[in-house]
């Protein structure tokens with residue numbers, strides 16, 4: 695028995711070694727095998743390198759500790775139930791252009807322009823859950839792989855983790871930031887919506903916040919198309935996204951009959967207080 699077991703074990707070892715070399719990994723969300731060119735440590739290093747530059751570009755951190763703590767705490771509820779443990783951070787930036795972004799590795803941003811338009815906490819949970827979903831399903835890193843091409847990605851990633859000069863750090867930050875603003879595919883958007891719904895529900899929120907959020911965005915886009923151009927370039931919105939989220943909540947056994955779109959958000963008041971703090975902070 696012993697010798698019969700040994701060979702497969704050796705083979706398994708060799709296979710594991712091989713797949714590490716070839717760069718294959720199981721997607722934490724879909725469970726499917728996929729090509730992975732950079733390690734998780736490299737992905738995190740790239741995101742961390744790009745985060746300060748990115749933050750600056752979008753108006754810097756909103757200078758209020760309570761507000762940052764609030765956004766971080768809602769975000770962490772999504773992080774804790776996500777399919778992929780990563781060092782997630784959630785930052786509110788000052789830009790008045792409505793948007794939200796995820797850098798590879800888990801640095802997530804929401805703009806003041808988006809948060810100030812929302813009306814309750816479950817909508818905030820939905821948007822942070824959607825961005826967490828992009829990181830968990832490895833969309834942000836796949837996006838880099840697609841946009842940069844394999845060779846450049848591997849080079850940039852090794853620069854992000856290796857010894858570097860100030861110049862290369864700036865290069866990495868610039869490239870990662872640019873790619874983070876590129877458009878996700880429609881399928882990535884659908885999946886991030888699904889994950890946003892799933893994480894919000896798991897974290898104890900009414901997941902109808904997703905439908906509210908998408909409906910709100912749709913209405914705002916109709917009213918002010920130019921202000922929303924950037925957001926929808928990154929996360930394409932269509933009436934189909936609203937419809938899909940609605941159908942999921944009505945038909946998926948995980949949600950069907952368990953949540954009411956008409957129920958008030960018990961945290962709406964807390965959200966409104968924070969929103970007022972945000973509006974005051976921006977006026978200073």
Ligand SMILES: [Zn+2]
Pocket residue numbers: 824828878882883886928929930
């Ligand atoms: Zn998205």
